[in-house]
Amino acid sequence: MGTRSYQGYTHSENGWPIVDTAEIVTVTVPGTTQQIEVRRGDVATVLVGWMIWYHRNVEPIDRFKPRDDWGFSWxxxxxNSNHLSGTAVDINATQYPWTRLTMPADRVAKVRAGLKLFEGCIFWGRDWARVDEMHYQIGVNAARLKSFADKLNNGHLGVYGIPQPGTSTPAPTLTPEAPVTNIWDIPIPTQFGTQMPAWEMLSWIDGRLARTEVTVNASMEVHRQNQLLLAAILDQLGGLGTADALLGKDVPGGPFQGFEQGGGRTLYDLASALAANAGIPGALDKKENATA
Incomplete structure (x- = not known):
């Protein structure tokens, strides 16, 4: 356990070995409610340190729900994605779609200043030919990374530990958004006291429906039983009262006495008769009994 290969690759794009979950830790970013999965050790120290700095100085990283910050991926x-090696994170992913430049200029300047403070240990996906503004990854080798991780652990930039008096950074103020020109960018209030663009809200609803579908599928056996019971009850409204086996009591038959091709049986009666003929314990042909 530890390292692995993925589709023929043993290392991710930045030169770090691809790993399995044994090398991954889940960290709640200090000062936030956000959790992130990253490679243990110096990588976690620096990437989580970057997220702390970003949250304090650029913009909140836990503003949007559901979660839109990601690290390791299996x-x-x-x-050869750097997420496979646990050496990359996506921050506020829904705000910064892949291949698009959407971050305001003043926010870009703040990120650039932070990258300098992190001494080149963090590479920003905005600088790729196919821009990826949400993406930040380890940009140095293990030896150089350890040197900077040690500095952070010893209080550099005030990222870890209790900030010394006069060194804390005030919470960032949000940059006013540009006037909305696209209907899908209209901000929609959420139950969390924030806003999200209409397209993002639609995506969130779609994801919630998908999760609901999974839950429904997990309970499908219960739904199937309820459907059978309902079918039996409806059948009795026009049949011979064969739902008593399910309901525990006799149900008066309705005016409909069954289909000619089923020997005067309803669909439920016919299924019961076939089950009885097959020798299934407890199955009963009520039509045959009624005419015997």
Whole structure:
């Protein structure tokens, strides 16, 4: 356990070995409610340190719900993705779609200042040919990373530990948004006291429906039983009262006495008769009994 290969690759794009979950830790970013999965050790120290600094100085990282900050991934559309090695994080992903430049200029300047403070240990996906503004990854080798991780652990930038008096950074103020020109960018209030663009809200609802579908599928056996019971009850409104086996009591038959091709049986009666003929314990042909 530890390292692995993925679609023929043993290392991710930045030169770090691809790993399994044995090398991954889940960290709640200090000062936030956000959790992130990253490679243990110096990588976690620096990437989480970057997220702390970003949250304090650029913009909140836990403003949007559901979660839109990501780290390690077991598989990926990019076979040598740095997420496979646990050495990359996506921050506020829903705000910064892949291949688009959407971050305001003043926020970009703040990120650039932070990258300098982190001494090149963090590479920003905005600088790729195919821009990825949400993406930040380890940009140095293990030896250089350890040197900077030690500095952070010893109080550098005031990222870890209790900030010394006069060194804390006030919470960032949000940059006013540009006038909305696209209907899908209209901000929609959420139950969390924030806002999200209409397209993002639609995506969130779609994801919630998907999660609900999974829950329903997990309970499908209960739904199936309820459907059978309902079918039996409806059948009795026009049949011979064969729902008593399910309901525990006799149900008066309705005016409909069954289908000619089923020997005068309703669909439920016919299924019961077939089950009885097959020798299934407890199955009963009520039509045959009624005419015997």
């Amino acid at each position: 598989d990926n559309d990019v076979p």
